[in-house]
Every structure is written in structure tokens, then in C-alpha cells.
Amino acid sequence: xxxxxxxxxxxxxxxxxxxxxxxxxxxxxxxxxxxxxxxxxxxxxxxxxxxxxxxxxxxxxxxxxxxxxxxxxxxxxxxxxxxxxxxxxxxxxxxxxxxxxxxxxxxxxxxxxxxxxxxxxxxxxxxxxxxxxxxxxxxxxxxxxxxxxxxxxxxxxxxxxxxxxxxxxxxxxxxxxxxxxxxxxxxxxxxxxxxxxxxxxxxxxxxxxxxxxxxxxxxxxxxxxxxxxxxxxxxxxxxxxxxxxxxxxxxxxxxxxxxxx
Amino acid sequence: xxxxxxxxxxxxxxxxxxxxxxxxxxxxxxxxxxxxxxxxxxxxxxxxxxxxxxxxxxxxxxxxxxxxxxxxxxxxxxxxxxxxxxxxxxxxxxxxxxxxxxxxxxxxxxxxxxxxxxxxxxxxxxxxxxxxxxxxxxxxxxxxxxxxxxxxxxxxxxxxxxxxxxxxxxxxxxxxxxxxxxxxxxxxxxxxxxxxxxxxxxxxxxxxxxxxxxxxxxxxxxxxxxxxxxxxxx
Numbered sequence: 001x002x003x004x005x006x007x008x009x010x011x012x013x014x015x016x017x018x019x020x021x022x023x024x025x026x027x028x029x030x031x032x033x034x035x036x037x038x039x040x041x042x043x044x045x046x047x048x049x050x051x052x053x054x055x056x057x058x059x060x061x062x063x064x065x066x067x068x069x070x071x072x073x074x075x076x077x078x079x080x081x082x083x084x085x086x087x088x089x090x091x092x093x094x095x096x097x098x099x100x101x102x103x104x105x106x107x108x109x110x111x112x113x114x115x116x117x118x119x120x121x122x123x124x125x126x127x128x129x130x131x132x133x134x135x136x137x138x139x140x141x142x143x144x145x146x147x148x149x150x151x152x153x154x155x156x157x158x159x160x161x162x163x164x165x166x167x168x169x170x171x172x173x174x175x176x177x178x179x180x181x182x183x184x185x186x187x188x189x190x191x192x193x194x195x196x197x198x199x200x201x202x203x204x205x206x207x208x209x210x211x212x213x214x215x216x217x218x219x220x221x222x223x224x225x226x227x228x229x230x231x232x233x234x235x236x237x238x239x240x241x242x243x244x245x246x247x248x249x250x251x252x253x254x255x256x257x258x259x260x261x
Numbered sequence: 262x263x264x265x266x267x268x269x270x271x272x273x274x275x276x277x278x279x280x281x282x283x284x285x286x287x288x289x290x291x292x293x294x295x296x297x298x299x300x301x302x303x304x305x306x307x308x309x310x311x312x313x314x315x316x317x318x319x320x321x322x323x324x325x326x327x328x329x330x331x332x333x334x335x336x337x338x339x340x341x342x343x344x345x346x347x348x349x350x351x352x353x354x355x356x357x358x359x360x361x362x363x364x365x366x367x368x369x370x371x372x373x374x375x376x377x378x379x380x381x382x383x384x385x386x387x388x389x390x391x392x393x394x395x396x397x398x399x400x401x402x403x404x405x406x407x408x409x410x411x412x413x414x415x416x417x418x419x420x421x422x423x424x425x426x427x428x429x430x431x432x433x434x435x436x437x438x439x440x441x442x443x444x445x446x447x448x449x450x451x452x453x454x455x456x457x458x459x460x461x462x463x464x465x466x467x468x469x470x471x472x473x474x475x476x477x478x479x480x481x482x483x484x485x486x487x488x489x490x491x492x493x494x495x
Contacts, residue, residue, distance in 0.1 A: 026356055043441065047454030063441035064451060073351055074441070079358050215450060218457035241274075242457040 026078035029259040034105040037256070043071035043080035045176075047215035049234050050084035050254050053108055066213065067176045072097065075257060083257040086232060088148060090255045092178045103256040111248030112180075114196075115221050115229035118244050123227065127246045130202035134195070140249060143194045147179035157194035160201045169205040171196050172226035174214040180232035183211070192230045195249060218242050275461040281452050288448025289469055295365045295444065296431045302370025303430065307377025310334070312407060314378065315385040319393070320403070330378070337375035343436045345372055350440045361442040365434065373430050380422045384415030417488045424481035428474050435470075445469060 031037060039059035044051035046064030054062040063080060065071040072093045074080045084107055085093075094100045114131075116123050134140040143157050173192060175183045181190040188209045200207040210226055217229040222242045232252070235245045276282040310330045317327035337345070346368040354364060388411050396406030438447035449466035453459060 027358075046447075046450060051454070064443075064447070064454070065441045066439055070351075070439070070441075077351070077355050077358075215454035215457075216459075219453070219459040222457065223459070238455060239457060 026076070026259065029081075029261050031082045031103070031256065031258045032261075033103065034107060034256060037082060040081040041079075043074045043083045045071055045085065045214060048085065049108070049110060049236060050086070052236065053254060054084050068093070069176065072100070072257065075259065076100065078259075081258070084254055085257065086177075086180075087253045087255045088179050088232075089177050090257050091148075094257060099260050100257055101260045103258060105256065107254040107256055109251065109253050110234035112232050112250045112252060113235050113245040113248050115218060115233055115239070115243040115245055116227065117221055117224060118242065120244070124244055124246060126203055127199060127228070130199045131247055131249055133202060134198050135249075139198050140195060143198065144191055144250065146194070147191045156189070157198055159197050163201050163204055165200075165204055165206045167205050168208045169196070169200055169203065169228065170208045170210060170226045172210050172212055172217045172220040172229045173231040174217060175211045176214070177232050181230075191250070192232065196228070196230055271456075271458055271461055274456045275452055275458055275465075279455075281455070284443070284448035284451050285445065285465060285469065288443055288445035289473075291362065291437075291443060292431070292434055292445040293473075295362060295369060295434050295437060295442075296427070298366040299369035299373055299430060299434070300427050302366060303373030303377045303426075306370070306374035308381055308412075310374060310378035311381030311385060315382050316403075316407075318382075318386065319390075334375050334378060337372055342368065342372045342433055343439060346436065346440060361437075361440055364440060365437045365442055365444075369430060369434055369437075372433075373426060376426050376429075377423065380419050380426060381415065383422075384419035385411055387418055388414050417485075420481065420485055420488070424478065428477060431473060431477065432470060 031040060037054075037057050037060055040057075041061045041063065042054045042057065043063045043065060044054050045068040046066060048068075051062065051064055054060060063071070063074065065074065068083075068085055068089055071080070071083045071085070075083045076097060076099060083090075083093075087102075087106070090102050094102055114127055116127065131140070139157070146156050171193075173181050173188060175181045175188045175190075177190075179190050181188055181192045183189075187193075188211055193207075193209060196209075197207050210220070212220060214231060217226070217231055217233070218239060219242075220226040221229040229243065232250075233239070234252070235248075239245075274281075276285075310333065313323055313326045313330050317323045346365065349368045350361075350364045385407075392410055392414070393403075393406055396410045397403075401409070434444060435446035437444045438450060441447075443451070445466055449462040452462040456462070
């Protein structure tokens with residue numbers, strides 16, 4: 001019996017090592033254009049527009065992960081054939097993983113906007129006015145160019161210390177979506193937090209950021225737990241049933257990430 | 262809270278529109294499959310571990326196997342099942358495209374086995390030593406005594422605790438959505454992500470789990486009664 005125990009332990013250890021080092025290779029990339037997606041396994045972040053678009057592809061198996069990073073991990077390991085996600089986070093993921101590439105075919109073009117409670121046009125008008133001003137004086141462009149592109153090392157937006165702040169503006173977001181929002185230590189940083197800080201400077205309010213699951217953001221705004229939802233969120237018909245949106249603040253494309261050839 | 266018309270619309274959007282109710286029925290199927298096979302794995306491995314550990318406790322044999330079993334129990338019970346699930350999916354099967362159901366069955370089964378093992382061991386240890394001696398005096402070997410005399414008595418004592426473990430297991434499978442397995446909870450999440458309506462999908466999911474647990478509890482009560490009857494028959 002003792003002997004058996006030792007053999008079993010050896011076999012188990014061998015199996016673990018074999019599994020860790022990976023006997024089976026990751027299959028080669030089979031998706032070269034958007035048309036190749038038919039019948040493939042597509043990983044997405046649940047609740048994003050990429051997930052909705054992927055559902056319309058003929059014969060495709062759509063896998064909804066809770067995080068974009070998990071979807072990319074599944075792609076890297078050969079568990080999925082492609083990931084459909086917004087272009088900026090796609091660039092971040094691809095820059096951090098050598099084995100990935102973004103297809104030249106953009107999948108869809110859309111605009112990000114700020115969600116607020118249905119019918120709260122008072123807040124909506126104020127936000128739209130603030131966005132107009134931030135676009136006109138170049139603040140929004142500066143924020144965006146701080147987070148994407150060559151000037152990424154320049155100083156991020158600093159809140160105006162002279163503003164008198166009355167009341168809080170609670171912003172619901174999902175800090176898994178760089179460069180729009182991600183975690184840095186305990187803080188949520190990125191284009192959306194900086195832009196909303198600038199909006200709050202215009203409104204004279206204090207910005208409070210609540211990090212939550214992406215598919216909980218609309219519910220949080222709808223139920224009044226948050227005042228605004230800002231999470232690289234584009235306007236869709238279904239979302240408009242539950243919340244209203246400000247004017248767009250960024251144009252983005254949905255892109256297809258695949259393994260490098 | 263809702264206007265009647267609004268509520269009817271929400272019911273329609275949540276369940277009827279685009280046949281969304283099928284997310285729940287398909288999800289339930291996956292949840293039940295995972296729970297069933299994970300329970301089986303948990304029982305088989307759990308009983309094995311319990312027999313190894315209690316044999317060591319009673320006779321001092323199987324030193325190496327007992328040490329391995331202890332390590333297993335410590336590691337499995339010392340880490341969250343969600344972390345174990347992610348490790349099995351993204352680390353152990355890193356370069357294999359394995360079925361997600363298989364991964365979930367492995368994760369929840371291996372996890373459950375650790376808890377089942379301690380439940381079964383407590384059952385075995387609760388049986389009077391005289392029963393082992395009685396077996397030996399009848400000329401039965403140790404394995405036969407264990408199988409035919411000790412385990413049947415232990416099983417009846419631990420049935421409520423085992424049933425509790427499987428109720429916990431059924432509900433614990435709700436984290437399987439993290440590896441994009443479309444179980445019952447994920448089915449509700451998918452509906453929620455399409456309608457942005459939290460109330461109906463979450464309550465529907467909660468009610469289905471509740472119904473499953475009530476059915477499971479009922480079955481266990483029936484089994485307990487059966488076993489009590491056969492006990493009187495002796």
C-alpha cells in the first residue's frame with residue numbers, strides 16, 4: 001500500500017508538470033477578415049457592444065467573460081478564435097501581449113456618451129453644456145491625448161482647486177477598460193475619470209467614483225445609486241430604454257483581436 | 262413601484278423578447294449537469310480521502326497517503342473555490358482548449374471532495390470501535406469491515422451533513438460564469454446585460470435556485486425516512 005502511494009504521487013506530479021508546461025500547442029490563427037468569424041468562437045466582455053455585435057454573427061459561439069482581460073487570456077490560450085472589443089483597450093492588450101494582432105477591418109464605429117437617469121434633463125443639459133465648453137477650449141483633447149498616443153507621459157488633468165463644490169456627483173464605472181478607466185492603486189484613472197473631473201469643475205460638484213461590474217452600471221444609474229454612468233459606453237437602443245445619454249465625447253471603433261500569424 | 266403596463270413590458274422584455282427565457286432554461290441545465298457530476302466526483306474522492314484518513318487514525322497505516330490527503334484538504338479548504346476554478350481554467354489547462362463544463366466539474370468536484378472527506382471521516386470516527394472488533398471477530402478483513410459494517414452506519418449519520426454540502430455546492434456553481442460558462446446565474450446576467458433591468462432576472466434566478474434546493478431537501482428527507490425504516494426492520 002505504501003508503494004502504491006508513492007507511485008500515485010509520482011503520477012500526479014508528472015501530470016501536473018505536463019499540464020503546466022503545456023503538451024498541446026495553441027492552434028494557429030484562422031481569422032484574417034471579419035467574414036472569417038462565421039462559425040468561430042468569439043470571446044467578449046459581457047454587456048459590451050462587442051458582445052451584442054458578436055451575437056449577430058452567423059453560427060458563432062459567443063463567450064461572455066466578466067472582464068475584457070479574461071476574454072483576451074482565453075484568446076491567447078486558444079480557447080477562443082477572436083475577441084471583439086473597443087479599439088483603445090484592444091491597443092493596450094495587444095501592446096502587452098506579443099502573440100496578438102488587431103485586424104485591419106474595423107468591426108463597427110460608435111460614439112461614447114455619458115449615461116444619466118431617464119428624464120433628468122436638468123443634469124443632462126448641464127453635462128452637455130460642460131462638454132461643449134471642454135471641447136471648445138481643448139481640455140477634452142488634452143485629456144485624451146494624455147492617455148493615448150505619443151504624449152502619454154504628459155501631465156494628466158488636475159482638478160481646479162479654486163472651484164467651490166456643493167454636492168456630489170456619483171459616477172458609476174467599470175475600471176477594467178484601459179485607457180478609459182483602469183485601477184491604479186486604489187484610484188480609478190483614465191480618460192473618463194479625468195473628463196468627469198473636468199465636468200465637475202464646471203458644475204461645481206465633487207466627483208465620487210464607484211467601481212462596479214459593467215453590466216451593473218445602467219441599473220445603478222436607473223435606480224439612482226449613481227448619478228452618471230461613464231464607462232466608455234456607447235448609445236444603443238436597449239440602453240436608451242433605461243437611461244438617457246449626453247452628447248458623444250469620443251468616437252471609437254470595435255475591432256477584432258486575433259492571435260498573431 | 263412599477264406601473265402595470267410598464268411591468269408587463271418589463272416581463273415581456275426580460276423573458277419573451279428574443280426568447281430570452283431560454284438563457285435561464287439552458288443555464289439551469291448546465292448548472293444541474295455541473296452540480297450532478299461534481300457531486301459524484303466529490304463523493305467518490307471524498308469517501309476515498311475519508312477512508313485513508315480514518316484508517317490512518319485507527320490503525321496507523323497509510324502514512325504517506327494520509328500526509329498527501331492532509332495537504333490536499335489544507336490547500337483546497339484554504340483557498341476560495343472561485344480562485345481554484347480560475348487556476349484550473351487559466352493555469353492548469355492553460356494551453357488546452359477543454360470543455361468548460363469539464364473544468365467546472367473538476368473545480369467544484371475537487372473542492373467538494375475536501376468537505377465531503379471531513380464529513381465522512383467524522384461519520385466513520387463516530388462509529389464505536391466495538392463495531393470494528395465485531396467485524397474482526399467474525400473473520401472479516403479490515404476493508405470488508407469498513408465497507409459492510411462501518412460505512413453503512415456512518416452514511417446514515419452523516420446524511421444531513423452531506424445533503425447540506427450538496428446544497429452549498431449547487432449554489433456555489435453560480436461563480437462558474439467567470440470562465441464564461443453559461444450557467445443559471447450567467448443566464449440571468451446575460452438577460453440583465455441586454456435589458457438593463459435588474460429586478461426580474463435576478464429574482465427569477467433566485468427562485469429557480471430556491472426551487473432546486475427545496476426539491477433536493479425533499480429528496481433527502483425521503484431518503485432519511487427510507488433508511489430509518491430499514492433500520493427498524495433490522
